[in-house]
Amino acid sequence: MKAQQHASVPRIAEKIRAVALLSGGLDSTLAITLMLEQGIEILAVNFVSPFCTCSSRHEGGCHRATQVARSLGVEIRVFTKGMDYLRIVEHPRFGRGRGMNPCIDCRLYTLRKAGTLMEETGASFLVTGEVLGQRPMSQHRAALELIERESGLQGRLLRPLSAHLLEPTEPEKSGLVDRNKLLAIQGRSRKEQLALAEAQGTEIFGCPAGGCLLTDAVIARRLRDLFLKCPDWNMQDAVLTTLGQHFRLSETLKAIVGRNEDENARLDNVGGSAPRLELSEYPGPLVLLRGNPEDRDRTDLGKLVRYFSRKVKAPSVTVRLQQDGRTEEWSASRIATEEEINGWRI
Numbered sequence: 001m002k003a004q005q006h007a008s009v010p011r012i013a014e015k016i017r018a019v020a021l022l023s024g025g026l027d028s029t030l031a032i033t034l035m036l037e038q039g040i041e042i043l044a045v046n047f048v049s050p051f052c053t054c055s056s057r058h059e060g061g062c063h064r065a066t067q068v069a070r071s072l073g074v075e076i077r078v079f080t081k082g083m084d085y086l087r088i089v090e091h092p093r094f095g096r097g098r099g100m101n102p103c104i105d106c107r108l109y110t111l112r113k114a115g116t117l118m119e120e121t122g123a124s125f126l127v128t129g130e131v132l133g134q135r136p137m138s139q140h141r142a143a144l145e146l147i148e149r150e151s152g153l154q155g156r157l158l159r160p161l162s163a164h165l166l167e168p169t170e171p172e173k174s175g176l177v178d179r180n181k182l183l184a185i186q187g188r189s190r191k192e193q194l195a196l197a198e199a200q201g202t203e204i205f206g207c208p209a210g211g212c213l214l215t216d217a218v219i220a221r222r223l224r225d226l227f228l229k230c231p232d233w234n235m236q237d238a239v240l241t242t243l244g245q246h247f248r249l250s251e252t253l254k255a256i257v258g259r260n261e262d263e264n265a266r267l268d269n270v271g272g273s274a275p276r277l278e279l280s281e282y283p284g285p286l287v288l289l290r291g292n293p294e295d296r297d298r299t300d301l302g303k304l305v306r307y308f309s310r311k312v313k314a315p316s317v318t319v320r321l322q323q324d325g326r327t328e329e330w331s332a333s334r335i336a337t338e339e340e341i342n343g344w345r346i
Helices: 024-037 063-072 081-089 103-121 139-153 162-166 191-200 217-227 235-241 261-271 297-306 336-344
Strands: 019-023 043-047 074-082 125-127 247-248 253-257 274-279 286-289 317-322 325-334
Touching: 019 103, 024 043, 024 063, 024 125, 024 162, 024 191, 043 063, 043 103, 063 074, 074 286, 081 103, 081 235, 103 125, 103 139, 103 253, 217 247, 217 253, 235 286, 247 297, 247 336, 253 297, 274 336, 286 297, 297 317, 297 325, 297 336
Parallel strands: 019 043, 019 125, 043 074
Antiparallel strands: 247 253, 253 286, 274 286, 274 317, 317 325
């Protein structure tokens, strides 16, 4: 589908600026499109974190959000969710979903940041692609009302896709936005949105529902382990929860094993000065360590790296540990059992 040409929208004497959250997904794209059709100037905002399924592997923000902004002809600014956000993941005020996803707190975080930008740029209101009833934790009516209240954006938070199911906002009441041109979509199906996108010729770049690794059971287990066992955790640790296979060998030692050459490279890049383990004489996985291994850990570490190097048929291999600028080596002949691997796996 070709992108709609919004340049044909009739100009008004003074364009009304609004800040809009843009994930790069279907709903936020359509919400911005509805505003552009009314001649409203949009400043898009995209937030990225280690847990974005659309953006966690890309620098400079979500590539889909950037594509959408370009196709719509709007400016986009990208903000990285930092340690302040990760502390919210650790201790959310309004609870979590089934994983480690603090959906309400996350939405409040982005809205408050976007609200600050709105004030700084003199924008009149803030736009989101939220749909009533679409997400069970953060988009039912009570949650939407709570989010608007707690964000400090009462009356200035416009949700164009579900506007007719919600109370009119200040821009609607004042005539800045024509409420008659807004929608009444609700529920989890996206049939109406897809039909609207096709009718308008709005280009969709994929990731229609967005995505968050915090809902993933495996990532949730790793984060719980991190928060519990590593009180000095940092952003690097959070990023590493999304990579490799994780194993808890002791209360103070965790190993992260690369699954292939590409992931070995990512671990090497993200791992910084973390202790790392690999075979000395043969190709195999890179193993990053969280914690300082002691002599008693050598047997288990050797068994672990040998388990993931089973193509190496030598009866004994040399394992190399690089830590604090030093290199240590030892011989490993035993291979971990499936039971041991499952017992260590996080």
